[in-house]
Amino acid sequence: MTGLLEVSDLDVRYGASQILFGVGFTLAAGQTLALLGRNGAGKSTTMKALAGLLPARKGSMRLAGRDVTGAPPYRLARLGLAYVPEDRQVFAAHTVEDNLLIAQKPGPEGETAWTLTRIWESFPLLVPLRRRPAGRLSGGEQQMLAIARALIGNPKILLLDEPSEGLAPLVVASIAHLLRDLRAQGATILLAEQNLHFCLSIASDALIIDKGQIVYRDTVAGLNANHEIRSRYLAL
Template structure:
């Protein structure tokens, strides 16, 4: 019998006011997977992340972490339960140093573990080690993206949510972010990535779920998606 998923989204509907954005979303991520949530701009990817993180609470359905419901909790309790959320707009503390940003995010994981420390972050993110005393507001977009990922890992989450990590970055920086995600995957970090950059995800993910107009339309291993031209053309081609 396979292990139960670490994260489950079951039959989730989300509204913004009177407008329904998500329609019965079902999603499951197993421990150690790197799952890509793929779809065109406006498909509902970021809203799905906000529903998981407690920022846009579902009107119907459930979000479960390790089998325990977290939907309906305020975002800080969702984070404390083990969900690490990296938003698409990065949100560093610009007037504080890189190291200050990391220390602000430091906390024990849901079982009291502290696998991620500043020393470990600097080992995995050597670029940040050389910038530890630099103000975060003076970093490039790619450097800020790495900092927000590192800061979230300092909270020792069970799963890392990356919302559009390649958006607005130069190709060479996108490759560096991809290398980082593959490194984290090899370390056993469970990751859910929301992206419209299909080619980026094909190179870093192990599994994929495709969302269109607020509904899941496909879910499979990344190799199966890579070979499914009908799905790629219908839902992901630009």
């Protein structure tokens, strides 16, 4: 099966330690795919490798049919890959609106669907905070801003690393609602999470990574029904 993002046989090291072993999967256009696993399983390493922040020792990656193996982060961003890291990395000294204006750009084919006006409509919680420095936002507000900042670059693919981690339940529910809306609008999302419950109403399909290897693939509904797999790879 061909897809918008095709990853094949990816090996990644941190120094002398190998973290990923032959990771491969396909992300289709309009799909929301959950990459699930315990802490330390390799989720964040996978996301950083896809975003060009960690070099792959082996393997390949294709984006919209183009070989982007080894491409630097700025080139991947220009080609439509947007990455929201686990620690958000907002520009703390700049206002919410400035964070968005800094990131605003057309998509790789000139797409301009995500404008500042649409961001305010889609993220109403950010509207009264538009003049506030991003460093003074709560964790949940920063997460919303980080997702909004990624979207205003009109990406083809949104990579989200642990978007629910450490946030209050009401904020997690708001982010889940937002991601469901994005999925309904046809967005293509890869979501790295350890919280299956969070993913149930968001993603259509799931991968499980364990000890740096993809060990299971199914629909999210199929995974939720498989008690043995959940106990083996996702139980805390």
